[in-house]
Amino acid sequence: MKSEIVPKVSILMPAYNVQDYVAQAIESMLCQTFRDFEFIIIDDGSIDNSWDIIQEYAKKDDRIVALKNEANYKICKTLNRGIDIARGKYLVRMDADDWSYPYRLEKQVKFMDKNPEIGVSGGRIMVCDKDMRCMHIREYKLNDKEIRKRMFFYNPFCHPATIWRSDILKNSSCFNEMLYDVEDYDLYFRMGRMSKFANLPDILVKYRISENSVSSVRAHRQERLTLYVRLKAIIEYGYRMDLKSMLYLGGQYISMFIMPYKFKVWLFNQFR
Numbered sequence: 089m090k091s092e093i094v095p096k097v098s099i100l101m102p103a104y105n106v107q108d109y110v111a112q113a114i115e116s117m118l119c120q121t122f123r124d125f126e127f128i129i130i131d132d133g134s135i136d137n138s139w140d141i142i143q144e145y146a147k148k149d150d151r152i153v154a155l156k157n158e159a160n161y162k163i164c165k166t167l168n169r170g171i172d173i174a175r176g177k178y179l180v181r182m183d184a185d186d187w188s189y190p191y192r193l194e195k196q197v198k199f200m201d202k203n204p205e206i207g208v209s210g211g212r213i214m215v216c217d218k219d220m221r222c223m224h225i226r227e228y229k230l231n232d233k234e235i236r237k238r239m240f241f242y243n244p245f246c247h248p249a250t251i252w253r254s255d256i257l258k259n260s261s262c263f264n265e266m267l268y269d270v271e272d273y274d275l276y277f278r279m280g281r282m283s284k285f286a287n288l289p290d291i292l293v294k295y296r297i298s299e300n301s302v303s304s305v306r307a308h309r310q311e312r313l314t315l316y317v318r319l320k321a322i323i324e325y326g327y328r329m330d331l332k333s334m335l336y337l338g339g340q341y342i343s344m345f346i347m348p349y350k351f352k353v354w355l356f357n358q359f360r
Contacts (some may be wrong), residue, residue: 098176103184122193133160208281211292
């Protein structure tokens with residue numbers, strides 16, 4: 089029976105066909121130096137052994153809330169299901185094929201406690217190959233002003249490295265289920281109307297890139313939706329673009345038709 093004591097943090101991790109990685113992801117969260125959390129793991133209709141592995145961990149640690157979708161609901165609906173039942177003051181995202189450093193939660197919770205104006209924050213990540221060998225370190229701007237200046241250039245956070253204030257997140261209507269692949273980017277723009285942004289200078293997560301990642305499988309759809317979200321932020325959410333952002337948006341639109349995606353990714357990483 090789960091404890092009736094309300095945890096300070098709710099970790100939310102969707103899982104789909106990640107039998108080779110999910111145990112490593114779970115272990116990294118259970119070994120956190122910060123211990124006051126519930127760990128909501130939702131299997132999104134996996135057809136491999138992911139659910140069996142999740143259940144085994146749930147039997148050993150009563151902080152784990154293990155759920156299984158009746159079918160493959162996809163990422164947005166799965167995340168929204170988890171947000172609905174999350175009880176913590178803070179909601180922490182984690183992906184089932186990544187790995188979090190042991191100090192991650194402690195650093196993020198302390199930062200959010202000290203900065204009540206921040207609604208969502210993240211940190212640096214180590215981008216790794218499928219075997220968790222380091223490829224490079226990805227950095228993000230740290231303060232609200234710098235993050236907002238670059239929001240139209242790239243997603244300002246690594247989603248599975250973020251922590252959110254649950255009350256603001258739930259008041260933001262959570263994730264738009266029509267915008268999977270860019271659902272977090274759209275939500276950041278909505279969150280930005282109610283709170284400030286920040287990133288920690290620490291490396292928080294080892295982020296695994298695999299052949300099945302969104303950028304590899306659904307690259308062109310993601311690119312089109314990214315442009316749509318940016319226009320939506322202006323028209324619907326009231327954001328303003330400076331001249332540099334306008335030129336970048338125009339260049340990105342043109343590049344969709346004349347530039348190979350892999351080359352664009354390389355170019356983006358060089359100038360980010």
